[in-house]
Structures are given as structure tokens and as C-alpha cells.
Amino acid sequence: MEQNIKQVLITEEELQNKIKELGEQITEDYKGKDLILICVLKGAVMFMADLAKNIDLPLTMDFMAVSSYGSSTESSGVVKIIKDLDTSIEGKEVLIVEDIIDTGLTLSYLLENLKSRGPKSVKICTLLDKPERRKADIKYDYKGFTVPDEFVVGYGLDFDEKYRNLPYICVLKEEVYSK
Ligand SMILES: O=P(O)(O)OC[C@H]1O[C@H](OP(=O)(O)OP(=O)(O)O)[C@H](O)[C@@H]1O
Ligand code: HPA
Ligand SMILES: [Mg+2]
Numbered sequence: 001m002e003q004n005i006k007q008v009l010i011t012e013e014e015l016q017n018k019i020k021e022l023g024e025q026i027t028e029d030y031k032g033k034d035l036i037l038i039c040v041l042k043g044a045v046m047f048m049a050d051l052a053k054n055i056d057l058p059l060t061m062d063f064m065a066v067s068s069y070g071s072s073t074e075s076s077g078v079v080k081i082i083k084d085l086d087t088s089i090e091g092k093e094v095l096i097v098e099d100i101i102d103t104g105l106t107l108s109y110l111l112e113n114l115k116s117r118g119p120k121s122v123k124i125c126t127l128l129d130k131p132e133r134r135k136a137d138i139k140y141d142y143k144g145f146t147v148p149d150e151f152v153v154g155y156g157l158d159f160d161e162k163y164r165n166l167p168y169i170c171v172l173k174e175e176v177y178s179k
Helices: 012-029 045-053 105-115
Strands: 005-010 035-041 060-067 080-083 093-101 121-129 142-146 169-172
Touching (some): 045 093
């Protein structure tokens, strides 16, 4: 796998340090509240697992799968729910955990969908922000890092379902994307 990597953008240590900081902030902000973390599968799975371990609160977790990219590096703009939540979020303080906000289309759909279910609040925690490609105006509450306008992989993020298991965020060589 290593021979396909052009550049590491965020190292494992940088990721883990930032996630610890985010976890501490969320712990402070949600003290005494009925917090539910919602992981947006599959990309956010690594982030969710590490973030949750750094939040010192009696929270619950649920998982939702949506897809707009398929096997491409361009968003189709059509968001499909592949797996819905198992539990009700009515009256709960919802924190959506995402790996990346790129065009913003996935989250703008998800946000409206979740808000219609009667939660007490809905906030967003994204590991990565790629502001240059934004199509939908999304306001998030917690962020790890800003990334340039390049297709990034690793730590949950895939290209054609692969590279999710890399412990860092990187960019692949051009010939890999164009294959
Ligand atoms: O802001 P956007 O342009 O909508 O892009 C962000 C979304 O796209 C990716 O998911 P994808 O649809 O590839 O599914 P996956 O998480 O299973 O890879 C990523 O994990 C985000 O959920
Ligand atoms: O840069 C990206 N990498 C992987 N998946 C993505 N989904 C939206 N943007 C990206
Ligand atoms: Mg993907």
C-alpha cells in the first residue's frame, strides 16, 4: 500500500493529539446532558471510536450509513440512506461525528433529516474540513483539521473502499486515482 502514497498530510500522532483535545472539549460542553454520538458510516468509524474513548461522559452511540460517492472521487449529489439509526433521538442532544465535510451535501441532507426527528439539539463534529469544494453552507461545531482541495484517504476515508485502515491521512499518487 505504501508505494501508492504521495504524501502524508496528518500523522497518527497529530490525529491522536487533536482527538484528545476534542474529547476534552466535548466532555466539558455536554456535562449533565443526554448525549448521543451518531457515527456516519463508514468513513467516520475510526474517528468515532477514538473520539468516544476520549469523552468522559455516560453517552450512547448509534450508527447511520449514507452514501453519495460510490466508487468515484466526485460526489453524485444524491444522498442515499443505506442504514438508519436503531434508536430514537427524540429529546436527546445529538452530536454527528463525520470524517470529512467536502461539498457539504451529505451533511446538509443528514442534518435536516435528523432535525425532523425531534432531538433537543444537533451539533456536528468533523475531523476534516475541505472548504474549497463546498456546495452547501454547513456550520459545524467541532473540527480537527482543514485539508486542501485534494482527495485524501486513510483513518476511515477510502478511495474505492480501500485505504480506510491507514492510521494517518494522506494523498495517493495520481496514477492510483486515474486507474
Ligand atoms: O461533504 P460531501 O461532499 O458530501 O462528502 C463527505 C462525505 O462523503 C464521504 O462518504 P461516502 O459517501 O464516500 O461514504 P463512506 O463514508 O462509506 O466512504 C465522507 O465519509 C462523508 O460522509
Ligand atoms: O477527500 C475525500 N476522500 C475520501 N472520501 C471523501 N469523501 C468526500 N471527500 C473525500
Ligand atoms: Mg467514501
